[in-house]
Amino acid sequence: VKIARRGGLLLVGPNTMGVYSAPVNLRALMPPVSPVKGEVALVSQSGNIGTNLLGFGSTVGVGFDKFVSSGNEADIECYEYIAYFGADPKVKVILAYLEGIRSGRRFMRVAEEVSERKPLIVYKAGRTRAGVRAARSHSGALIGSNEVVRAVFRQTGIIEASTVNEMLDLAKTFVRMPLPNGRRVGILTWGGGYGVVASDAFEEAGLEVTSLTEESLRELDKILPPYWSRGNPVDLVGTFDRQIQPPCLDIIARDENTDIVVALGFIVGSGAFAGSYRSAPWRKEEEGEIVKSWLSKADEENMDVLVEMVRKHSKPVVAVTLTTDMDVVRRAAEKGAIVYPTIETAASVLSKMVRYVEYLRRRGKLRMVED
Amino acid sequence: VKIARRGGLLLVGPNTMGVYSAPVNLRALMPPVSPVKGEVALVSQSGNIGTNLLGFGSTVGVGFDKFVSSGNEADIECYEYIAYFGADPKVKVILAYLEGIRSGRRFMRVAEEVSERKPLIVYKAGRTRAGVRAARSHSGALIGSNEVVRAVFRQTGIIEASTVNEMLDLAKTFVRMPLPNGRRVGILTWGGGYGVVASDAFEEAGLEVTSLTEESLRELDKILPPYWSRGNPVDLVGTFDRQIQPPCLDIIARDENTDIVVALGFIVGSGAFAGSYRSAPWRKEEEGEIVKSWLSKADEENMDVLVEMVRKHSKPVVAVTLTTDMDVVRRAAEKGAIVYPTIETAASVLSKMVRYVEYLRRRGKLRMVED
Structure with missing residues (x-):
């Protein structure tokens, strides 16, 4: 030296x-x-x-x-x-x-x-x-x-x-998400169990699983079957109608009670999922490939929806791949969308983002977005 | 009903x-x-x-x-x-x-x-x-x-x-590992930083990063360069000589002071790693493929080493893929070896295994292995 x-x-x-x-x-x-x-x-x-x-x-x-x-x-x-x-x-x-x-x-x-x-x-x-x-x-x-x-x-x-x-x-x-205004999370889930798991994980990380406005609930009523849970997480109870997911996500993201939106089962991850479909004994090899390419296409379209929702509502709107499929994590990143490998990663990362915003706010250092 | x-x-x-x-x-x-x-x-x-x-x-x-x-x-x-x-x-x-x-x-x-x-x-x-x-x-x-x-x-x-x-x-x-006798962990690491990260993670999970016996240190002295750390984790300081890893792992697994052995950088995961190699501007496409297939072959051989070590020393000997490469996790499983997606997963799972053994021991329910 x-x-x-x-x-x-x-x-x-x-x-x-x-x-x-x-x-x-x-x-x-x-x-x-x-x-x-x-x-x-x-x-x-x-x-x-x-x-x-x-x-x-x-x-x-x-x-x-x-x-x-x-x-x-x-x-x-x-x-x-x-x-x-x-x-x-x-x-x-x-x-x-x-x-x-x-x-x-x-x-x-x-x-x-x-x-x-x-x-x-x-x-x-x-x-x-x-x-x-x-x-x-x-x-x-x-x-x-x-x-x-x-x-x-x-x-x-x-x-x-x-x-x-x-x-x-x-x-x-x-790098990719706008700073959230607060800690209130809205959840869209394709299956009920993961809604429970996510609710626990987000609350344990210090985030708040919020209530949706009456207006949002009424709008969701128009789309979802009458037996839906009428609450947050918004549980799609495994519907096969893919046209339902994007408008539901839009309603949750538009809701003034949500600062962050997380979608579960929205990006499936064709690899792990199609793998188990493909091995089904009553399906031919080609059928497995059809399922895989269909899932893959659905994922691609939904990644575009995520990007659009962030742009439209100026809050973090993210997804989680429930099978830690790193391939969809990468493909989403290429498209500018965020898919986390696990629910727990999402909870940890988003709660730290919120705490940073609160730190900046206490310091009077939160600035308006420069366009 | x-x-x-x-x-x-x-x-x-x-x-x-x-x-x-x-x-x-x-x-x-x-x-x-x-x-x-x-x-x-x-x-x-x-x-x-x-x-x-x-x-x-x-x-x-x-x-x-x-x-x-x-x-x-x-x-x-x-x-x-x-x-x-x-x-x-x-x-x-x-x-x-x-x-x-x-x-x-x-x-x-x-x-x-x-x-x-x-x-x-x-x-x-x-x-x-x-x-x-x-x-x-x-x-x-x-x-x-x-x-x-x-x-x-x-x-x-x-x-x-x-x-x-x-x-x-x-x-x-x-299903795959013998029950460990205690909470003492031996660590083999290809790079020093991950040895520190793993030491923290295992201790925080309630495991003990053990001291190796003098005999093991002397045997490692014969293999490793004179500047090696002479302690646990056994740090291979990024050596490119692949013949060094298996005998080092064997010495750590044989050591009477270890109940569990964890290898880092031993299963590389060709996907993520070769991906970043392949994009190197001074390399041709074919060179990227050569690196990938070389890494892949090394991983396959090392999975066999893991299986052999478990059989030989009758204690859990496992690896971690540092890039959460689910492909090597699956390939290892097919061979009967265990590769965890992250260090933290390894720490959590192994510490729970140890606590279960301690529970059985308190209850007088620990039986000898039936062959």
Whole structure:
């Protein structure tokens, strides 16, 4: 570091897998990973996790503008990269995988300043004694008490990812969805059980399964059979009439009592589903293929509906694939729609988005959408 | 129900999607789902979730022997199905999706009796006020307080699944893995960051990231470069020598200090990984295909290694795909190996397996393996 300083050089690392910058087409990375270009910046103290996220981003629909594998941070520290990304107008969302934070006060000041302008999403590793031991032998990071770290995150508006891959789900959501006004969720479900599961998951994550307005209920009455539940979740009780889903979703999304809308069974995922259909003994191979292509077409059309609903109602309208079919997650992302791999991911990500909005509001930093 | 009783009939449902029984090839189900045959029985108060799990089982490697969509349970109740599955020697693991439990005392007696003989895995929906509301309009179930339900589960040895899909991960693990002797985990990792993430996840789930014996460390010294971490997780620091992984895994699995072994980066998942390689601008299409088929072959060989390690050391030896590649999850299952979609799933499932073993031990119900 001394020698570098004397020569006017800044050091990345040591123990780094390199850097990436989309605007200048710089891809100085150890593994031959080539990220999709996008609006997300990532700093990672683990080169392996960092480059994995770059590559996996292309599967789940997260494009990157800049990346640095910061390693053991002998010279430049994570807060400096975050400050740099914070000042970069091309970067809309910042991700950080951190094992340790050395300059605590500077980190806090930068985090607070940056998260008032854009979402700063952190996965903090080294939370347990075993994790700290592993981190010491890995990046050599010094680690503060977990309670202190959590308090710092709360105070500075940092959004904490629960898992490494949730960083990507959070990034995708912040890039593609408008900020929700509040925590009230409307649910459309094709089957009742998943409506119950989702109600639990969203409430446990701190969201509110709202009541729909009388007007919405009356409009739904016109479409749904008389025995429908007349409440939220709106349960389509397994109807095979595909024309019913989009107008129901539209009514829920239009309702002034909903801030967020989640659709279950709306994007089926042809892979896992058709797989089990195809193996049905009374069906021929061709019939399986017909079911698969029909499901696939229905999914494609419904992805377009999701995109249209977000545009029309300016609130997050998302779907969940109940079989963790990563293929529909990717195809939806290509179309600009969001499909989460599980109900629990949706609950976690959306509740964190709401908490971030509340943080911005407390700080008086919520701005109108610029068109 | 009265009329059925008078005629000597038992009623399933109402509000049911039917029943399935592999031994007699009975598939009386509403959706055309055809499960893979296996050793798992499932009772579900939601027909949609139940039949979805049957179909999704073929993707993640869970075969079914019997299934009943129990619906609103006007006549036969869930505890009666569970007692029936408990007495059936063809059923090795029992799954139940429940929104409400009516005959509480009978349910408890049956659950206690059954879980001394085989794992009884329950996903309990209707845990929150919104969930209860949704459940009432769905299956009409009466629901006890959540605290009471949890206490009942603890007392009766019931294994509670955290998500609907975790029921399948738990079932698969109990069917394929020997019961672990304790909670000490050994970790093999290809990259350091994931070792830290896994250490946190396993400790947070109540497992113990153990110390390896001096003997194991010396044996690893012979294989690994001098700068290796000399501890658990055993970090292969991204070596490209694939011959190193299996002997390292063998040393960790042989170690008397490990009860469970988890390998990270051992099954790569060719899909997501090769996807990002393929898009590298300096590579031709064919080169991408070569990388993909090489990764795919490596994964196949490593799945065989996992199966061999379990057989040889009689303890759970499992892997995690860090990109949630469901394709390798399925292929591994076909070979008899277990690959989890995420580190957190591995931590949750394995810790529940350990707690079940401890329950059996407290009850004096742990038997030797019958060959």
